Amino acid sequence: MSVDRRRFLTISAASLSGALLSACDRNPAGAQKLLALAERGNQRVEEALFRHTAMNHVPASAPVAGSSFPKYMISKTVPVWDTAARGVWRLEVSGAVRRPLSLTLDDLMKLPRITQKVDHFCVEGWNARATWSGVRVSDLARAVQATDDAQYVDFASFDEGYHESWDMASAMHPQTLIAYGMDGYLLTPGHGAPARLHSPVKLGYKNTKYLTRVVFMPAQNGGYWSDQGYEWYGGT
Numbered sequence: 001m002s003v004d005r006r007r008f009l010t011i012s013a014a015s016l017s018g019a020l021l022s023a024c025d026r027n028p029a030g031a032q033k034l035l036a037l038a039e040r041g042n043q044r045v046e047e048a049l050f051r052h053t054a055m056n057h058v059p060a061s062a063p064v065a066g067s068s069f070p071k072y073m074i075s076k077t078v079p080v081w082d083t084a085a086r087g088v089w090r091l092e093v094s095g096a097v098r099r100p101l102s103l104t105l106d107d108l109m110k111l112p113r114i115t116q117k118v119d120h121f122c123v124e125g126w127n128a129r130a131t132w133s134g135v136r137v138s139d140l141a142r143a144v145q146a147t148d149d150a151q152y153v154d155f156a157s158f159d160e161g162y163h164e165s166w167d168m169a170s171a172m173h174p175q176t177l178i179a180y181g182m183d184g185y186l187l188t189p190g191h192g193a194p195a196r197l198h199s200p201v202k203l204g205y206k207n208t209k210y211l212t213r214v215v216f217m218p219a220q221n222g223g224y225w226s227d228q229g230y231e232w233y234g235g236t
Contacts (some may be wrong), residue, residue, distance in 0.1 A: 074160050078189045080189045091108060093213075098147060111140070113134070134198070140178060147216075149218040153168060170201050176201065
């Protein structure tokens with residue numbers, strides 16, 4: 001998405017939300033209903049603008065953020081998978097599928113690999129670049145044989161139970177990856193090891209790190225930040 005479109009959506013949503021929130025003191029219940037209505041309307045606009053064929057193109061010569069790429073998590077300390085306490089890390093893929101899978105990191109790395117240099121867009125307005133290696137969520141969906149009932153996907157982590165759910169179309173975008181590598185190396189704990197979700201089609205908070213579960217669902221689910229008032233769709 002272009003910066004102009006992102007700015008347009010951000011300003012439009014912020015202006016509408018500000019106008020509605022100004023009514024909270026007078027009629028809190030009514031304001032909440034209006035905010036929910038505005039959220040649904042904004043989601044419809046973003047879904048209409050979304051194009052499965054639209055790609056985030058970064059020049060091959062463009063530098064990556066490297067060590068400057070921000071690290072973030074909701075835990076007080078960087079989450080690290082403790083093999084001694086939890087056993088071997090696995091990514092559980094389940095829900096509306098015909099063939100649930102439980103994948104170790106080695107299993108994941110045996111699936112078709114994609115490497116792409118793309119932008120990472122934060123809700124705060126900044127963006128950073130990195131080269132990610134991993135498996136397309138669309139390839140994972142084919143491997144588990146997702147059913148026609150699968151209209152949404154929930155991505156859950158071991159970072160204090162963090163999760164965010166996506167619409168199926170965005171999850172199936174060719175640049176949406178379950179990433180296990182960054183800039184030519186395996187992920188470090190600061191960036192979501194052993195595996196994380198990454199896609200330039202969603203804002204940063206939608207890109208769950210420290211993945212443990214991918215659940216295909218027939219109904220929309222919430223998310224850690226989405227349940228606290230952030231936009232659920234979170235498109236770029």
